Amino acid sequence: MSSPDEDFWGEADADGMRVRWLSDPARSSLRGRRLRRHMPATAADSGAWPDGWRTIARIWLKDARTEHTIRRDTLLRRAGAEHTNDALRLIRHLVEIGQLGVEERRAAHGWTAVGWHFVDPTGLRRTLGMEEPGASHRAWQALRAQPLDDDDLRDAAANLDEQPPRTAIARFGLLQALQRWRQAGRARSVATRRDFAYFARGDTKAISHAEWAWLDALIDVAADGIGAHQAILLMAGRMSLLGADGRIDCAALSGIVGIAADSLATLRAIENPPERWLVVENRSAFDHLARRLPRGSAALWLPGYPPLWWREVVGRLLVQAPAEAWIACDPDPDGILIAIQAGTVWREHGLAWQAWQMAPEQLAGLPHHRPLSARDKALAEQLLTTELPPALRALLDWIRDHNQKGEQEALFLPSPHVPTGPGT
Known part of the structure; x- marks a missing residue:
C-alpha cells in the first residue's frame, strides 16, 4: 500500500526517478515545473562518506527544511569553490539514494534543474550527529x-x-x-x-x-x-626529601617549608621519615604546631576540603614515608567532612588515621562558639546518614544538640601537645 505522499508521484522512469507535477502536465508550456526524486528514499550511510562530503553536508543541513528548494548556485557557494567537485558528487549521491529531490523547469531545450530540496533533513542530521536547527x-x-x-x-x-x-x-x-x-x-x-x-x-x-x-x-x-598560580604544599618536620635532581632538608630550614606541588612529582625517597603525620586545617593552628613540632612527627597544612593537587602530593609522600595520620579540623560540620575526605588519602594507601583535637569536650571548652547556619544544619543532617568514626560521631552529636560550632586555633595555644589516644 502506498503512502499518502507517494500518491502524488508518478511511476518510476528508466532511471528510477518519479515525478510530481507542480504545473499542469497536459499543457505544453515553458512555464512547466516538476519535482523528481528516487522513491522510497534509502537511509544515508554517512559514516562511509569521505570527510569532505561530511563537511559539506553539515554546512548544507545546518538549517535545511523538508522540501524547501535550494538553488544549485547556493549549494555550491556554501560548499566553497575549492570543494565544487566534492559538492557535485555529493549532490549526485544524495539524488541516487532519494535523499535529495530536484526541481526542474521546462526550457527551450528541455527540462533543466533549478534547485534541490532535502527529503529528510532531520534523518540526515541525525546520522551526522548534528542537532536540529534552533x-x-x-x-x-x-x-x-x-x-x-x-x-x-x-x-x-x-x-x-x-x-x-x-x-x-x-x-x-x-x-x-x-x-x-x-x-x-x-x-x-x-x-x-x-x-x-x-x-x-x-x-x-x-x-x-x-x-x-x-x-x-x-x-x-x-x-x-x-x-591561578602553582599550588604550594606547606609542611614541617625533620625529614629530607630526595628528588631526581637534589634534596630538600626540612630540618635545616627549621620551621615551615613551602614546596611547589609539581616539584614533588620527582620524589624518590624520604630520609628520616616521620612516625606520624599531623594534619591541621586551620592555618594559624598549623603555624603554631610547626614551631613546636613533637619529635617523630611531621606536620602538613590541609587547605580546607582537600583539593586534587593536595591528595596527589600527599599520596606521593605516603608512598615514600608510610605512617598514620592524626587529623585536626575545625569542630564544625564542614570540619568533620574535611577530616573524612583527608583521611581517605591514608585509607587508600592502607594506612590508619584518626581525628585529633576534635573531641566534644574540646569544643565545649573553647572560649568562643558560634551558632550553626542553615547550611551547617543541612550538612549535619547529611553526615548523620554516613558511617562516621566514633569520635567524629560524638562530635557531630554535640554540635547538633547544642547548635554550636567552633574554631580549632585555640586548641593549639599556648603550646601544642601530642595526645595519647584518638579523639583527644
Missing part, C-alpha cells in the same frame, strides 16, 4: 531559567544573553558548578584551576583559556579559593 537556542532558554543564588553569578549569567547559545550553555554550566562549589564549602579550601575544572567537568584541562578569561572578568574566583 535546538541550542531552546536549550539555552530552558537553562537560563534555572536559578542562581548569588548576585555575581546572576550578573555573569546576564552577560551570556549576548553570546551564541552553545557558548552560553557551556559557560552557564561553569556558573552552576561555581554555585555547587560554594554550596559544598569549597571556598574554604585553597585549590587550583585544575581542581575547579575537575570539579566542574571531570577533567583538569576541560576549561579553556577563553573561558577562564571570561570568568576572571566577571567573578572573583580567588575569593572562592581557586588560585
